[in-house]
Amino acid sequence: MITDARVLRTGFVPREVEHRDAEVTHLTEILKPLIDGDPADTTLLLGPSGAGKTCLAKYTAEQLRQEVLDVEYQYVNCWQNFTEYRALYRLLDGLGTTVDIHRQSTPRDELYERLRNYDGPPCVVILDEADQLEDKSLLYHLHELPQFSMLLIANRERELFASADERLTSRLTGSERVRFDRYSADELVSIMDARVKWGLEEGVISQDQLATIADAAAGDARVALSILRTAARQAHQNYADEIADEAIETSMPEARAERHEKDVETLTPHQRTLYEIIEEHEEISPSDLYEEYKERIDDPKTDRTVRNYLSKMDQYDVIEAAGASRNRTYRSVSETFGNLEER
DNA sequence: GCTCCACGGGAAGGATAGGCTT
DNA sequence: AAGCCTATCCTTCCCGTGGAGC
Numbered sequence: 455m456i457t458d459a460r461v462l463r464t465g466f467v468p469r470e471v472e473h474r475d476a477e478v479t480h481l482t483e484i485l486k487p488l489i490d491g492d493p494a495d496t497t498l499l500l501g502p503s504g505a506g507k508t509c510l511a512k513y514t515a516e517q518l519r520q521e522v523l524d525v526e527y528q529y530v531n532c533w534q535n536f537t538e539y540r541a542l543y544r545l546l547d548g549l550g551t552t553v554d555i556h557r558q559s560t561p562r563d564e565l566y567e568r569l570r571n572y573d574g575p576p577c578v579v580i581l582d583e584a585d586q587l588e589d590k591s592l593l594y595h596l597h598e599l600p601q602f603s604m605l606l607i608a609n610r611e612r613e614l615f616a617s618a619d620e621r622l623t624s625r626l627t628g629s630e631r632v633r634f635d636r637y638s639a640d641e642l643v644s645i646m647d648a649r650v651k652w653g654l655e656e657g658v659i660s661q662d663q664l665a666t667i668a669d670a671a672a673g674d675a676r677v678a679l680s681i682l683r684t685a686a687r688q689a690h691q692n693y694a695d696e697i698a699d700e701a702i703e704t705s706m707p708e709a710r711a712e713r714h715e716k717d718v719e720t721l722t723p724h725q726r727t728l729y730e731i732i733e734e735h736e737e738i739s740p741s742d743l744y745e746e747y748k749e750r751i752d753d754p755k756t757d758r759t760v761r762n763y764l765s766k767m768d769q770y771d772v773i774e775a776a777g778a779s780r781n782r783t784y785r786s787v788s789e790t791f792g793n794l795e796e797r
Numbered sequence: 798g799c800t801c802c803a804c805g806g807g808a809a810g811g812a813t814a815g816g817c818t819t
Numbered sequence: 820a821a822g823c824c825t826a827t828c829c830t831t832c833c834c835g836t837g838g839a840g841c
Contacts, residue, residue, distance in 0.1 A: 539827065561826065740803060759830055761804065779803060779838040800841080811830080818823080 455690040461653035462683040464676060467512045472648060473641045474510055477632055481514045484630050485603065488576050489522050494603040496626065500611055501634025504674030507607045508582050510634075515578045515605075527578040538562070538589040545569070545579060572601055580605045585613040586769070594622045636673030643668045645675055646682055654686060658696045666699075670706050680709035714787065717770045725763050727751055732773050737785040740764075 460466055471478060485494045499507045515527035528548040535541040542565050549572060579596060585608040587593070596602050606626075608614040615623055637645070643664045650659060659682075667685075671678035684705035689697045721729060731746050732738055738746075748754045755763075764784060768775040774787050 537827080756831055757803095758805090758832075762830085765805075779836095780801080781839075782803065798841105801839085803838095804836085806835090807833090809830100809832080811828105813828085814826090816824085816826105819821090 455655055455658060455694070456653060456686055457655055458653045461649045462679060462686065464679065466649075467509055467516065468648065470648075471506070471510055471513050472645055473637065474506055474634075477506075477510055477634065478514060480632050481510065481605075482517070484632075485514065485518055485578065488518060488525050488578070488603065491524070491576060493576065493600045494578070496597055496604045496606065496629040498611065498614070498626070498629055498631045499605060499607045499634065500609070500631060502609060502636055502673070504671070504676035504678075505634035505636055506675060507634050508580075509675075511580045511582075511605050511607060515580065518578070524575040525578065526575050527580060529580045529582065531582045532586045533583040536586050536588055538587065538592050539565075541581070541587060541592055542566070542569070549574065549577070566595055569595070569602075570599060572599075574601075576601055576603065578603050578605060580607065582607045584608050585610075590622055594625070597622075597625055637675055638673070639665065639668040642671055642673070642675060642678045646678055649679065649682070658686070658689070663697065663699065663702055666702060677709060680712060681705045684709045684712075714771065717772050721767070721772070724751065724755055724760075725767060728760065728763060729767065729772060732784050733786045737783050739783055743784060 456462075461468070481497070481499075484497050487494045499511060501507055512527075512529060519525050519527060526549075528545055530541055530544045530548070532541055535544045539562060542562070546565060546568055579602050581587075581593070581604060584593070584606040593604070593606070596604055606614065611631075615626070643661070646664050646667065647661075650664070664682075667678055667681045670681060681702065682705075685697050685701045688701045688705065694701075718726075718729065727750055728743065728747055731743060731750070735742075744757055744760055747760065754760075764773070764775065767773045768784075771787060774785050776783055776785060
């Protein structure tokens with residue numbers, strides 16, 4: 455059934471990127487100065503999730519590295535490393551200059567000093583989900599350093615600039631942009647098809663089935679591949695020769711919820727209580743939510759702290775905050791699952 | 798208008814953790 | 820081994836802002 459599990463994984467970068475020729479050309483053009491050892495402009499990659507931003511960034515950087523020996527690239531996911539310190543550490547770690555740095559108690563300035571003194575080959579820094587960075591100073595500092603060329607990945611420009619101060623904004627407004635649209639159903643099918651050829655035995659899944667998955671994924675390649683992977687894994691465990699339609703059906707909600715569940719697991723007991731209350735009510739006003747929270751838990755946190763939790767959980771899509779000011783309500787996301795469009 | 802409610806920024810202080818010095 | 824130092828992270832307190840409803 456499964457011949458190569460790697461190609462179905464989310465982080466996999468294929469040998470050829472499909473349906474993104476224009477974007478690849480554009481990005482390659484932007485990075486061209488690196489071939490002569492000159493810095494490239496900071497570039498924003500914008501578009502909805504699953505549109506191929508991350509994949510294409512890695513792909514183009516890798517291509518460049520193979521063409522020009524003297525170029526490095528580093529990938530940092532800012533969703534996972536959302537503080538300035540962690541993202542910075544992650545970057546230095548990738549560059550191999552953290553050998554003698556021991557996690558904490560090394561001043562931030564010291565880390566920046568290392569970055570400044572970096573004398574390796576020019577480096578392309580891919581900051582994925584850059585809008586998730588709480589503090590954008592890292593972007594500012596990196597922008598100043600000629601050894602580093604930044605690729606910033608975000609859904610929307612507005613979100614990226616939301617918490618940026620003026621000097622950063624003015625610096626970034628002039629930068630290059632590569633925009634991504636959602637994939638069409640046909641494109642998704644051919645993307646999956648390519649992976650199926652590499653990763654699965656012949657004839658385990660039909661074109662019709664791929665089309666069904668593509669439909670359900672609504673233009674999001676990550677979701678499509680996740681459904682495909684889940685269905686294939688299921689068939690594999692059942693020693694089936696081919697993937698059944700039912701397997702695809704059951705994989706859909708599972709694949710969509712995959713990320714969601716992973717996020718729920720990381721919640722603290724306090725946050726989890728909030729989450730459960732919201733799940734039970736499906737929709738609840740802030741004051742009711744807080745009252746109920748206070749009843750359920752022994753030493754409740756202050757309302758301000760709870761607000762911090764809630765906004766974080768909203769960002770992580772664990773819950774949804776709807777409406778502003780007086781008519782704000784919190785609701786469970788499973789209610790609105792059908793459309794993952796926005797965000 | 799005014800009031801209520803909720804949001805979220807910022808400052809301050811505590812907890813925590815690791816390195817360095819003695 | 821103990822104590823000091825310095826960093827982040829979390830929580831709380833204070834407060835300005837802004838929309839909804841009267």
